Amino acid sequence: MIEQQTSASETIVYDDTVVDEVSSALFSPAYWQQQKAIAGNATGRSTVYFIQQGDRGWVLRHYYRGGFIGKINHDRFLREPAAQSRAIQEFNLLVKLRDKGLPVPKPVAARYLRAGWFSYRADIIVEVIPGAVDVYRLLKQRQLSAEEWQTVGAAVRQLHQAQVFHSDLNCHNLMLDDHGKAWIVDFDKCKICEPGDWTKDNLARLLRSLRKEKQREETFHWKQSRDWPEFMTGYQQHG
Known part of the structure; x- marks a missing residue:
């Protein structure tokens, strides 16, 4: 079941069969470090964190800008409705693809966070694919x-x-x-x-x-x- 939690500055969508309660902390590497739940990370253009949550593994990914713009503006995107933001669009697409039985990871939660007057930041959490x-x-x-x-x-x-x-x-x-x-x-x-x-x-x-x-x-x-x-x-x- 997909649920949504919205405040003045933040919109979070999540699968309530996986997550009981949601908050900004879910998308904070520092929070997971305090919980001693970070099992590792991978670096590329950005850092992806692997989180051990009970018997499940999650992947936390922050969205970064690419190309020349990304060297100046690392992670802010031009403001748009939350439903059209990068993370929530990816989350919703994964839900549809899972429903079709396609071999894609299960989405856990996604966040749209306002940043200043004209931009936003975004994060997504998906389940780790065991043994992949x-x-x-x-x-x-x-x-x-x-x-x-x-x-x-x-x-x-x-x-x-x-x-x-x-x-x-x-x-x-x-x-x-x-x-x-x-x-x-x-x-x-x-x-x-x-x-x-x-x-x-x-x-x-x-x-x-x-x-x-x-x-x-x-x-x-x-x-x-x-x-x-x-x-x-x-x-x-x-x-």
């Missing part, structure tokens, strides 16, 4: 089997058949768990679209990300002539 490792990290360790590439390809096709455009489809946002199931994560700025050529653009983006990591990393167990056809086999067979 992203394709980038796997390829740093080992070669993926033909079956694994086909499984990943089938998951992407499943997303496209549901008409979901993933704005940042890359090898960091595709995952395999320890049961061999593929997952897709990070749905910031993603949306449901009408059928079109965007699916080809999505696949091209993923291929570019694999090529880029191959060039950049000293050890990266990916070979386009061997692995990409297996991915496409899984993608095409799922249809």
Whole structure:
């Protein structure tokens, strides 16, 4: 059940089957550090915190600006209605995708926080996918089997058949768990679209990300002539 809590400066949406009570503290790394609940973090353009909450794991992510603007304005976005904000849109999209049975993480809560007169900040919490490792990290360790590439390809096709455009489809946002199931994560700025050529653009983006990591990393167990056809086999067979 999705609930909403609103005050003068803040709107929080949350799944009340997962969270009993909500407050700003849920989105504060300092609060979780005091609770000794932070199990780790990952850094990239921003820091993502892994929180152990009882027998469940959560991922807390703060939204940051990218590109040149992000160097000046790290995390403020131009004010808009809360329902159209980055975090709440991502939360609502994940709810829809979960309802369709798609392999995406379960959303826990999202926050829209006013910042000054013209801007806002945003945060989201999703559940950790047990035993899942992203394709980038796997390829740093080992070669993926033909079956694994086909499984990943089938998951992407499943997303496209549901008409979901993933704005940042890359090898960091595709995952395999320890049961061999593929997952897709990070749905910031993603949306449901009408059928079109965007699916080809999505696949091209993923291929570019694999090529880029191959060039950049000293050890990266990916070979386009061997692995990409297996991915496409899984993608095409799922249809």
